[in-house]
Amino acid sequence: MVEDEERLAETVRRGLTDAGFVVELVHDGEDALWAATEHSYDVIVLDIMLPKVNGYKVLEQLRGRGVWTPVLMLTAKDGEYDQTDAFDLGADDYLTKPFSFLVLVARLRALIRRGGPERPVVLVAGDLTLDPARRRVERSGEEIALTPREYGLLEFLLRHRGDTVSKMEILESVWDPAFDGDPNVVEVYIRYLRLKLDAPFGRHAIETVRGMGYRLDSDGG
Amino acid sequence: MVEDEERLAETVRRGLTDAGFVVELVHDGEDALWAATEHSYDVIVLDIMLPKVNGYKVLEQLRGRGVWTPVLMLTAKDGEYDQTDAFDLGADDYLTKPFSFLVLVARLRALIRRGGPERPVVLVAGDLTLDPARRRVERSGEEIALTPREYGLLEFLLRHRGDTVSKMEILESVWDPAFDGDPNVVEVYIRYLRLKLDAPFGRHAIETVRGMGYRLDSDGG
DNA sequence: CAGGTCGCTGAGAGGGCGCTGAGAGCCGTT
DNA sequence: AACGGCTCTCAGCGCCCTCTCAGCGACCTG
Numbered sequence: 031m032v033e034d035e036e037r038l039a040e041t042v043r044r045g046l047t048d049a050g051f052v053v054e055l056v057h058d059g060e061d062a063l064w065a066a067t068e069h070s071y072d073v074i075v076l077d078i079m080l081p082k083v084n085g086y087k088v089l090e091q092l093r094g095r096g097v098w099t100p101v102l103m104l105t106a107k108d109g110e111y112d113q114t115d116a117f118d119l120g121a122d123d124y125l126t127k128p129f130s131f132l133v134l135v136a137r138l139r140a141l142i143r144r145g146g147p148e149r150p151v152v153l154v155a156g157d158l159t160l161d162p163a164r165r166r167v168e169r170s171g172e173e174i175a176l177t178p179r180e181y182g183l184l185e186f187l188l189r190h191r192g193d194t195v196s197k198m199e200i201l202e203s204v205w206d207p208a209f210d211g212d213p214n215v216v217e218v219y220i221r222y223l224r225l226k227l228d229a230p231f232g233r234h235a236i237e238t239v240r241g242m243g244y245r246l247d248s249d250g251g
Numbered sequence: 252m253v254e255d256e257e258r259l260a261e262t263v264r265r266g267l268t269d270a271g272f273v274v275e276l277v278h279d280g281e282d283a284l285w286a287a288t289e290h291s292y293d294v295i296v297l298d299i300m301l302p303k304v305n306g307y308k309v310l311e312q313l314r315g316r317g318v319w320t321p322v323l324m325l326t327a328k329d330g331e332y333d334q335t336d337a338f339d340l341g342a343d344d345y346l347t348k349p350f351s352f353l354v355l356v357a358r359l360r361a362l363i364r365r366g367g368p369e370r371p372v373v374l375v376a377g378d379l380t381l382d383p384a385r386r387r388v389e390r391s392g393e394e395i396a397l398t399p400r401e402y403g404l405l406e407f408l409l410r411h412r413g414d415t416v417s418k419m420e421i422l423e424s425v426w427d428p429a430f431d432g433d434p435n436v437v438e439v440y441i442r443y444l445r446l447k448l449d450a451p452f453g454r455h456a457i458e459t460v461r462g463m464g465y466r467l468d469s470d471g472g
Numbered sequence: 473c474a475g476g477t478c479g480c481t482g483a484g485a486g487g488g489c490g491c492t493g494a495g496a497g498c499c500g501t502t
Numbered sequence: 503a504a505c506g507g508c509t510c511t512c513a514g515c516g517c518c519c520t521c522t523c524a525g526c527g528a529c530c531t532g
Contacts, residue, residue, distance in 0.1 A: 093357040177508055194386035215510060217490060240489070240518070241399030242386055398519055436521060438479060461478070461529075473532100480527075488519080495511085502505080 031055050031075040032062040032085070033104070042075075046135070059083025066092055066099065072142045075134075076121075077104045089121060100141040104129070153188040156249045158227065158235055160188050174226055179204075183219050184227070187236065187246040196243035220244060252276050252296040253283040253309065254325070263296075267356070280304025287313055287320065293363045296355075297342075298325045310342060321362040323355075374409040377470045379448065379456055381409050395447055400425070404440050405448070408457065408467040417464035441465060 031046075033039040034057050046053050054071070056062050058081040066074060066088075074092075078085035089101055103121040123137050153160040157170045160181075167174045167184065176184065182204045187195070197216045201209045220236060228234050237245045252267075254260040255278050267274050275292070277283050279302040287295060287309075299306035310322055321343040344358050374381040378391045381402075388395045388405065397405065403425045408416070418437045422430045441457060449455050458466045 090357075093360075098360075179509065193384050212511060214490085214512080218492090218510075221491070238490070239386060245386070400520065433522060435479090435523085439481085439521075442480070459479070475531090477530080478528085481525085483523090485522085486520085489517090490515105491517100492513100492515085494513095496509105497511100498509080499507085500505105501507100502503100 032057075032059070032080060032088070033075070033077045034058060034080055035077075042134070046138075051138070057081070059085065059088045062088050063091055066097055071099050073138055074099050074101045075104065075138070076101050102134075102137060102141060153185065153191075155188060155191045155235065155246055158188075160185055169227060169231055176226065177222075179219060180222050180226070183216075184223055187244065191246045192248040194239045194242050194245045199243070216244075253278075253280070253301060253306070254296070254298045255279060255301055256298075263355070267359075272359070278302070280306070280309045283309050284312055292320050294321045294323065294359055296323050296325065296359070323358060323362060374406065374412075376409055376412045376456065376467060379409075381406055390448060390452055397447065398443075400440055401443050401447070404437075405444055408465065412467045413469045415460045415463050415466040420464070 031039065031043065031053055033042070033055070036057075039055055039057070043053050043055050054065065054069075056065055060082045062074075062076065062080070063083065076085045076088060080088070083091075085103060089103070092099070092101070100122040103124040105124055105126050122141055125134060125137065153162070159168045160166070162185065165181065167176055167181065183200065186200060186204050197213050200216050201213060205215070220238075224234075224236055228236065235247055237247060239245055252260065252264065252274055254263065254276070257278075260276055260278070264274050264276050275286065277286055281303045283295075283297065283301070284304065297306045297309060301309070304312075306324060310324070313320070313322075323344045323346065324342040325346055343362055346355060346358065374383070380389045381387070382389075383406065386402065388397055388402065404421065407421060407425050418434050421437050422434060426436070441459075445455075445457055449457065456468050458468060460466055
């Protein structure tokens with residue numbers, strides 16, 4: 031683990047040890063590079079903001095030296111780099127500070143077990159979140175109750191957020207590939223979602239692309 | 252790999268082979284186009300300065316032909332093109348000469364690992380971009396709302412950018428092969444596009460070729 | 473300069489697409 | 503059996519998109 035904030039580092043270290051991990055802790059980028067090159071770890075937890083050499087550089091260097099140990103990056107929410115950068119740089123997973131300790135453990139176990147990335151479990155678009163595991167939808171932290179159909183539709187839109195998806199695509203994925211009813215159902219359910227997701231918050235996350243279909247804004251409208 | 256400097260090419264080839272890659276080497280843009288179109292590679296290393304057809308043209312042609320193999324471009328430090336161009340044209344990564352061999356290997360591995368999911372299928376002409384998947388059009392980073400017809404017309408022009416296309420060709424492709432209405436529709440829609448794409452930006456991406464048809468500037472006007 | 477052709481432009485009619493409210497069918501629960 | 507929730511159908515409506523048309527200007531030719 032590479033982390034320079036002492037209190038946070040010590041807390042996490044103790045927690046991980048209790049959870050059964052053997053933890054080695056270094057405090058800056060230089061030590062991180064040396065340790066990771068010389069030793070072999072199951073997984074590396076790497077903070078971005080570090081003394082001497084930042085996390086970004088550390089990762090780049092490691093990959094450059096052929097070190098392919100799975101890396102979980104810790105990113106500050108308002109940092110200069112964001113999650114996208116983390117993935118682009120070859121990180122296998124990331125967490126945004128502040129993070130839930132239990133989530134950290136889960137992600138680390140996943141990385142070790144698979145030897146590969148576990149994509150973030152929660153789908154996000156702006157202040158709109160959908161957690162498939164808990165089947166829970168929130169907007170601005172407020173839970174929103176959805177029927178199964180509404181939920182399926184929203185999940186589909188979120189998984190294609192930013193893309194324009196046609197009514198036919200939606201019907202085939204959310205309804206049935208052999209659905210032969212009135213395609214107007216989609217419009218009706220889009221409306222239901224808008225009534226629950228947009229209207230109470232004065233936003234418009236779901237955009238109509240006339241003649242083409244619908245599009246969910248990446249930034250949540 | 253596409254590289255014309257023999258010594259560099261041979262060095263890199265040997266290194267990549269040692270690192271476990273199977274390498275095919277061609278020396279100019281023409282061979283590159285042929286090889287990349289006929290065969291299927293995990294990743295393409297493409298130099299910019301090449302005999303016959305330069306790297307940019309090669310990339311442009313490949314993307315135009317629907318070849319979406321990841322491409323890593325090699326750019327000269329003081330070259331007339333820079334990295335921004337590389338990304339704009341649809342390169343997936345780039346390295347500036349001289350480059351660290353280990354970094355090259357790392358980047359190639361990253362490109363191969365990343366593989367399929369997030370490939371930008373974007374048509375570009377200067378500062379004008381069209382993303383078919385997202386059905387999104389931007390000029391200078393600013394999104395532009397188009398109706399289906401306008402969008403279809405612009406997509407057609409972009410796919411033939413640099414070429415002069417006749418009104419009849421346009422009618423057959425964008426409208427209907429059996430369209431028998433007033434060909435003046437094309438002029439009308441060209442106008443709509445100009446009003447949305449050119450006028451607000453003081454440019455003229457769409458050129459009229461009197462007696463022949465229309466032409467979209469490759470560099471966006 | 474006159475005449476013709478081609479492209480540009482503004483206005484407007486028509487239709488198609490998406491939105492909406494109501495309600496019927498189906499299911500599980502009480 | 504009655505009720506409520508969910509799903510889907512349907513038909514009306516309003517707006518945006520599409521296309522037509524006619525006048526005008528630009529360009530070429532004699």
